[in-house]
Amino acid sequence: MTALLELDDLSVTYRIAAGEVPAVRGVSLSLDSGAALGVAGESGSGKSTLAMALLRLLPRDARVGGRILLDGEDVLTMKWGRLRAVRWAEASIVFQGAQHGLNPVQRIGDQIAEPLLVHDLVKPDGARKRVAELLEQVGLPTWRAGSYPHELSGGQRQRVMIAMALACSPRLIVADEPTTALDVMVQAQVLTLIKQLIAEHGISLIMISHDLSVLADVCDRLAIMYAGRVVENGPSREVFHDARHPYGRALAAAFPTVGDPASRLAPRGLGGDPPDPMRLPTGCSFHPRCPVALAECSTLDVELWPAGEARSAACVHVRAKEEIS
Numbered sequence: 001m002t003a004l005l006e007l008d009d010l011s012v013t014y015r016i017a018a019g020e021v022p023a024v025r026g027v028s029l030s031l032d033s034g035a036a037l038g039v040a041g042e043s044g045s046g047k048s049t050l051a052m053a054l055l056r057l058l059p060r061d062a063r064v065g066g067r068i069l070l071d072g073e074d075v076l077t078m079k080w081g082r083l084r085a086v087r088w089a090e091a092s093i094v095f096q097g098a099q100h101g102l103n104p105v106q107r108i109g110d111q112i113a114e115p116l117l118v119h120d121l122v123k124p125d126g127a128r129k130r131v132a133e134l135l136e137q138v139g140l141p142t143w144r145a146g147s148y149p150h151e152l153s154g155g156q157r158q159r160v161m162i163a164m165a166l167a168c169s170p171r172l173i174v175a176d177e178p179t180t181a182l183d184v185m186v187q188a189q190v191l192t193l194i195k196q197l198i199a200e201h202g203i204s205l206i207m208i209s210h211d212l213s214v215l216a217d218v219c220d221r222l223a224i225m226y227a228g229r230v231v232e233n234g235p236s237r238e239v240f241h242d243a244r245h246p247y248g249r250a251l252a253a254a255f256p257t258v259g260d261p262a263s264r265l266a267p268r269g270l271g272g273d274p275p276d277p278m279r280l281p282t283g284c285s286f287h288p289r290c291p292v293a294l295a296e297c298s299t300l301d302v303e304l305w306p307a308g309e310a311r312s313a314a315c316v317h318v319r320a321k322e323e324i325s
């Protein structure tokens with residue numbers, strides 16, 4: 001497989017009145033064509049900022065560094081015309097909470113048709129047929145094209161968002177907490193739909209969630225973020241069942257099974273809160289909460305270190321173990 005997307009030392013800093021917020025710090029990740037990558041972490045770890053950066057959807061106060069290579073082309077330096085062509089047609093995004101992503105006064109069918117018409121992929125008289133196909137693909141009856149968003153349930157609205165994301169047959173879909181606002185049963189249905197669609201259409205997926213069990217269920221690989229950094233990266237099952245970073249282990253323990261309502265809790269065994277990005281601890285950002293921190297962790301910030309086959313983790317314990325072996 002070849003890499004469809006490569007993030008190379010990506011950083012995002014928001015400039016606000018009080019100073020600078022380093023929301024994403026030096027993230028390097030790669031996504032193979034047809035593969036699914038899950039990005040997990042607590043609230044504030046920088047997941048949504050990362051997702052928005054991929055399609056240059058960040059607000060103006062965000063300063064972005066590094067490279068985002070989509071099929072070898074840097075999204076960050078693309079001209080606006082090219083970027084407009086890439087959005088929807090090559091990469092599209094499904095946001096968290098579908099009610100915010102849909103226009104309340106426009107019919108569903110017209111909203112799904114919009115990216116198709118903007119990208120000139122159908123003529124106005126062909127749009128209706130393609131919209132019907134897309135509604136069927138996401139498990140909605142075709143007559144729903146005439147409905148307004150408020151006439152649909154949360155799960156149905158999220159299906160509409162997925163239909164919009166699929167409309168222009170992109171190669172990459174970025175899904176930011178696509179099921180978080182849904183109840184457990186509907187969440188499972190939407191996850192099954194996402195899995196089925198990416199497999200059928202060979203679409204690559206980046207899925208963002210604070211719920212590691214959901215990601216492990218859908219994605220081939222997982223990246224765990226803490227305070228804007230990737231602290232662990234590897235094949236899903238291995239990271240979920242045997243994380244090498246102490247934060248990864250705490251996060252996995254908090255989410256024993258997909259959609260478990262009890263899993264809306266803080267990572268098990270961890271005290272305290274994630275750090276304020278404007279006042280990051282010295283050394284490893286995780287050390288004040290880490291159950292296995294050593295004295296050196298307050299001064300030493302370990303980079304991602306190889307932690308087995310196609311895995312890495314940013315922890316002194318991992319580095320020590322790998323150095324010995």
Ligand SMILES: Nc1ncnc2c1ncn2[C@@H]1O[C@H](COP(=O)(O)OP(=O)(O)OP(=O)(O)O)[C@@H](O)[C@H]1O
Pocket residue numbers: 014015016021022023041042043044045046047048049050059061210277
């Ligand atoms: N527009 C903005 N201006 C300033 N700071 C921001 C902005 N957007 C996000 N941040 C800050 O950047 C950091 C990362 O936020 P982000 O929303 O990316 O995290 P997240 O992991 O997606 O969290 P959540 O799961 O709560 O959405 C946080 O400290 C947040 O307060």
